[in-house]
Amino acid sequence: MKTIINTALGVMLFSLSAVPLKAQTLETSLNAGYKDLQSATSIPAMAEAGNKFNRIASKWPKEWAANYYAAYADAYMAIKEPDMKRKDQLLDQAESYLNIMNTIDASNDESLVLTAYVAFSRFLVDPANRWKKYLDIMNTNLEKAKKVNPNNPRIYYLQGIPIFNKPVLYGGGKKKAKPYFEKAKLLFDKKRDSLSVLRPYWGEQENQDYMLKCDN
Amino acid sequence: MIGNSIYKSAPDSLETSFFQGKYIILFFCSFWFAIQTTLTKRIKRNLLTAMIICASISSYSQTIIRGSITDEHHLPVSYANVSISGTMDGNSADSSGHFKLLTTTKGKQLLKVSALGFETLQYPLNIDTVTNIIHIKLKHSSGVLLAEVEITAGNIDASNDKILTHIKPVDLLSNASSQGDIIGAVQNLPGVQRNGGDQTGLFVRGGDASETMVLIDGITVQNPFFSNVPGVGQRSRFNPFQLKGTSFSTGGYSARYGQALSSILDLQTIDLPEKTILSAGVNLSGLMLSGTQRIKDNAFEFYGNYTNYGPYYSLSNTNYDFYRAPQSAGVSSRWISKTDKGLFKISLGYTNSSSGTTVSNPDNVSSLLRFDLHNKNTLLNASYDYWPSHQLRLFIAAAFSKNSDHIKWSDTTFTRADDRDQLRAELNWQAANKFKVTTGTELAYSSYAQQFDVHQGKFSEILAAAYLEAEYKPLRWLAFKPGLRTEYSKLSGNGEVAPRLSLAAKITSHSQLGVASGIFYQSSPTLYLLQGYRPSQQKAVHYLVNYEWIERNRSLRIEAFYKDYSRLVREIGTRYSPNPYRFDLGLVNNSGYGYARGMDLFWRDKSSVKNFDYWISYSFIDTKRYYQNYPSSATPDFVSKHNFNLVTKYYPERLHTVFSLGYNYASGRPYYNPLSTSFLNEKSPAYHNLSFKASYLTTIRKMFAAWYVNIDNLSNYKNILGYRYSTDGRFKNPILPPQYRAIFFGVYLSISEFKKDEL
Numbered sequence: 001m002k003t004i005i006n007t008a009l010g011v012m013l014f015s016l017s018a019v020p021l022k023a024q025t026l027e028t029s030l031n032a033g034y035k036d037l038q039s040a041t042s043i044p045a046m047a048e049a050g051n052k053f054n055r056i057a058s059k060w061p062k063e064w065a066a067n068y069y070a071a072y073a074d075a076y077m078a079i080k081e082p083d084m085k086r087k088d089q090l091l092d093q094a095e096s097y098l099n100i101m102n103t104i105d106a107s108n109d110e111s112l113v114l115t116a117y118v119a120f121s122r123f124l125v126d127p128a129n130r131w132k133k134y135l136d137i138m139n140t141n142l143e144k145a146k147k148v149n150p151n152n153p154r155i156y157y158l159q160g161i162p163i164f165n166k167p168v169l170y171g172g173g174k175k176k177a178k179p180y181f182e183k184a185k186l187l188f189d190k191k192r193d194s195l196s197v198l199r200p201y202w203g204e205q206e207n208q209d210y211m212l213k214c215d216n
Numbered sequence: 217m218i219g220n221s222i223y224k225s226a227p228d229s230l231e232t233s234f235f236q237g238k239y240i241i242l243f244f245c246s247f248w249f250a251i252q253t254t255l256t257k258r259i260k261r262n263l264l265t266a267m268i269i270c271a272s273i274s275s276y277s278q279t280i281i282r283g284s285i286t287d288e289h290h291l292p293v294s295y296a297n298v299s300i301s302g303t304m305d306g307n308s309a310d311s312s313g314h315f316k317l318l319t320t321t322k323g324k325q326l327l328k329v330s331a332l333g334f335e336t337l338q339y340p341l342n343i344d345t346v347t348n349i350i351h352i353k354l355k356h357s358s359g360v361l362l363a364e365v366e367i368t369a370g371n372i373d374a375s376n377d378k379i380l381t382h383i384k385p386v387d388l389l390s391n392a393s394s395q396g397d398i399i400g401a402v403q404n405l406p407g408v409q410r411n412g413g414d415q416t417g418l419f420v421r422g423g424d425a426s427e428t429m430v431l432i433d434g435i436t437v438q439n440p441f442f443s444n445v446p447g448v449g450q451r452s453r454f455n456p457f458q459l460k461g462t463s464f465s466t467g468g469y470s471a472r473y474g475q476a477l478s479s480i481l482d483l484q485t486i487d488l489p490e491k492t493i494l495s496a497g498v499n500l501s502g503l504m505l506s507g508t509q510r511i512k513d514n515a516f517e518f519y520g521n522y523t524n525y526g527p528y529y530s531l532s533n534t535n536y537d538f539y540r541a542p543q544s545a546g547v548s549s550r551w552i553s554k555t556d557k558g559l560f561k562i563s564l565g566y567t568n569s570s571s572g573t574t575v576s577n578p579d580n581v582s583s584l585l586r587f588d589l590h591n592k593n594t595l596l597n598a599s600y601d602y603w604p605s606h607q608l609r610l611f612i613a614a615a616f617s618k619n620s621d622h623i624k625w626s627d628t629t630f631t632r633a634d635d636r637d638q639l640r641a642e643l644n645w646q647a648a649n650k651f652k653v654t655t656g657t658e659l660a661y662s663s664y665a666q667q668f669d670v671h672q673g674k675f676s677e678i679l680a681a682a683y684l685e686a687e688y689k690p691l692r693w694l695a696f697k698p699g700l701r702t703e704y705s706k707l708s709g710n711g712e713v714a715p716r717l718s719l720a721a722k723i724t725s726h727s728q729l730g731v732a733s734g735i736f737y738q739s740s741p742t743l744y745l746l747q748g749y750r751p752s753q754q755k756a757v758h759y760l761v762n763y764e765w766i767e768r769n770r771s772l773r774i775e776a777f778y779k780d781y782s783r784l785v786r787e788i789g790t791r792y793s794p795n796p797y798r799f800d801l802g803l804v805n806n807s808g809y810g811y812a813r814g815m816d817l818f819w820r821d822k823s824s825v826k827n828f829d830y831w832i833s834y835s836f837i838d839t840k841r842y843y844q845n846y847p848s849s850a851t852p853d854f855v856s857k858h859n860f861n862l863v864t865k866y867y868p869e870r871l872h873t874v875f876s877l878g879y880n881y882a883s884g885r886p887y888y889n890p891l892s893t894s895f896l897n898e899k900s901p902a903y904h905n906l907s908f909k910a911s912y913l914t915t916i917r918k919m920f921a922a923w924y925v926n927i928d929n930l931s932n933y934k935n936i937l938g939y940r941y942s943t944d945g946r947f948k949n950p951i952l953p954p955q956y957r958a959i960f961f962g963v964y965l966s967i968s969e970f971k972k973d974e975l
Binding site for chain 2: 029043044047048050051052054055056058059084085086089090093126128129130131132133168169170171
């Protein structure tokens with residue numbers, strides 16, 4: 001009994017001293033980076049936000065969240081970046097962080113969703129030539145994520161986009177896509193009160209934008 | 217978090233002998249929470265004070281590092297990321313490559329500089345002594361996605377899985393000059409002879425039809441075409457809707473393949489269909505119905521069709537008298553099952569076809585004969601793909617096919633029957649990042665029987681092969697693929713060793729050079745084997761060089777080749793006769809030889825004009841051979857020196873319509889005139905064909921519909937493909953395509969199930 005108590009005490013004291021400090025700095029850094037990325041409107045501002053995430057990932061190379069956000073930022077920037085070549089370079093970088101993240105924890109639903117998101121960003125660079133390979137990767141990862149956690153709103157948000165962009169003729173279009181964004185919204189709403197950057201919450205605003213586009 | 221997990225584990229201890237322990241733990245936990253909250257607040261406050269102190273101290277000892285970043289050519293690198301390795305001290309460079317960095321670190325540090333498209337640099341510096349502006353030079357790095365070299369010499373892949381390809385599967389079949397047939401489609405690619413409609417098969421780089429092997433999912437298809445009617449070219453048996461990609465090689469192919477002197481067409485069937493779908497098609501020559509039922513990770517497919525060329529032939533004039541229009545009925549089904557680490561496919565197909573055609577008498581061209589054909593064909597294919605790990609893939613395929621022809625040639629009964637059983641087992645091993653090994657074995661048993669009036673012939677053959685191939689990429693831009701194949705044929709009684717080698721080198725980010733060579737063997741034509749002759753394997757050696765440039769929407773491919781034929785089967789002491797069903801073959805040995813040399817060109821442009829896509833393929837060939845019953849070395853009658861194809865497509869989005877125009881040109885083919893001074897030296901006029909296709913896509917309620925009309929030989933050009941002479945040379949008949957201008961139209965409908973379980 002004594003040993004149990006001692007161990008528990010030891011662990012607790014350790015956690016008390018170590019965890020809050022560490023979590024704070026990684027979390028605050030990520031929070032700051034995330035805010036910069038969201039508010040960036042110019043290329044230099046976005047590049048700076050991306051660089052910040054890279055620095056966070058090199059400071060905490062073994063943290064899932066650090067690699068997650070570095071990959072997310074690159075994939076997000078690749079969509080906004082106008083230059084084709086730079087888009088792919090950003091995604092090369094995103095994939096290298098994704099690989100590290102997946103060695104830390106690949107079965108987490110957020111890992112699977114991000115893998116899908118990076119593939120989606122690859123697809124967007126050249127849809128005519130890349131749809132088969134990258135939409136396949138995207139869809140299989142989203143399906144896997146759904147098995148792990150069907151309440152992740154980003155699954156439905158991401159599933160909705162290709163349907164939204166597919167011509168009505170081939171079974172896509174606004175009408176077909178809307179239920180996906182609605183489902184995502186429902187799940188985004190549920191989670192709103194417990195937002196922490198360590199548990200990714202991106203996508204809500206974008207999902208909202210798509211819902212508006214579906215109605216117009 | 218940790219407190220939580222301990223709390224959760226507490227009820228478990230109820231069952232343990234430490235019954236009292238739970239109170240202690242419960243108490244302790246609540247105590248700890250109280251302590252934690254108060255302590256944390258305090259610590260935080262203390263920390264804050266500590267941090268303020270630290271910050272004020274450090275602000276006095278911060279160092280500013282300034283620098284500029286350029287590439288190898290002294291051009292500024294913008295927005296690079298600069299940081300002190302292992303810390304958060306960092307900043308971004310501006311658009312002109314200048315940076316300013318504050319750090320609290322001391323002494324020797326590494327300055328980490330990274331930028332998109334450049335290799336990351338670790339620059340050592342001593343913070344205490346830095347005063348000047350640092351100049352940093354970054355090296356360009358090759359992209360991951362684009363820079364990988366890939367071996368392509370001799371090969372054109374139409375696949376959606378690959379990103380950079382000259383063509384996609386949809387391009388092959390959607391154009392006007394493919395006639396909805398995969399073989400018709402492949403004729404628009406470089407290296408292939410235009411078939412004017414009088415021959416069956418694919419004629420590649422001077423090779424005859426028997427020199428092209430058609431495979432489906434890695435298994436040889438013994439009868440890829442509908443049974444031959446003399447002088448009337450036949451379509452392939454494949455249902456294009458079941459194919460996901462084609463890999464077409466015009467030479468220098470991998471050690472996976474053997475028994476083909478010229479070419480390989482490897483068709484891949486669709487893996488797991490995406491969704492449950494029902495589709496139907498009606499056109500001028502028949503109807504089809506197909507369905508796919510997706511059951512979780514399995515799918516069942518069925519396909520049935522009935523074809524009758526009667527309406528099609530009656531709408532346009534035919535140059536042959538089809539007294540009984542060709543008709544066929546086919547059914548097939550497939551089962552596909554996918555697991556985490558494997559994919560299983562099995563398909564079974566059966567076709568029954570018949571036709572009655574008036575053809576010219578091979579013994580006396582001035583008279584005509586009735587050719588009555590009944591054919592039955594069964595094909596069973598199964599394959600299993602299994603990947604126990606990311607490095608290992610095991611592939612096993614087995615197939616069985618049976619084919620029989622019953623022919624009434626005027627009053628003479630002519631029967632042909634063949635069957636084939638085969639097996640392929642293959643192992644792929646990604647031994648290292650840059651090194652891949654493929655090894656496998658093939659086993660095939662086939663038997664043929666033929667009876668023409670009183671002439672009887674039969675044989676059975678066992679072919680065994682084993683192969684080993686490696687792919688090594690020592691550098692990102694360089695790849696080697698050496699391979700070795702050994703083959704054994706029971707009939708010829710000997711084994712052969714066929715080495716293969718191809719390599720590729722990336723020269724710029726979008727272009728590469730390739731080289732391929734190899735030795736290829738093929739058994740003697742069935743004509744000889746059926747009559748009991750047992751010649752050795754025929755041999756060809758290929759040498760080819762290619763240059764490829766693929767950008768996103770444009771591509772260029774140039775390939776030059778030389779092919780050396782030897783040990784071709786030759787009849788000695790017989791007179792030449794163009795009759796493919798001849799009996800008097802004399803003495804037969806392997807003394808034939810020949811060569812083929814030339815170059816192919818392919819250009820594609822999808823982006824210069826909006827919504828407009830075109831490709832050009834041009835092939836030049838110079839070939840001669842001395843084989844079979846040729847009295848001397850000559851260019852065979854299936855070869856056109858120049859082949860040119862232009863395939864265009866225009867798809868204005870608003871009209872939901874795809875328009876396609878195709879033009880094919882082939883210079884004249886040699887024909888046999890018995891009175892001519894030298895053998896096969898006269899040539900037919902050049903072949904021209906202009907074709908047009910329009911497809912209108914729409915929805916009818918929940919159904920997807922595609923209406924299409926295809927006009928072949930729009931200008932009604934009167935092509936003459938050659939002449940047939942009477943034995944004494946006094947009469948001649950022109951060889952004509954089955955039709956001149958021909959119109960074909962139809963509709964394709966499909967309805968797919970909405971995936972309800974997705975939401």
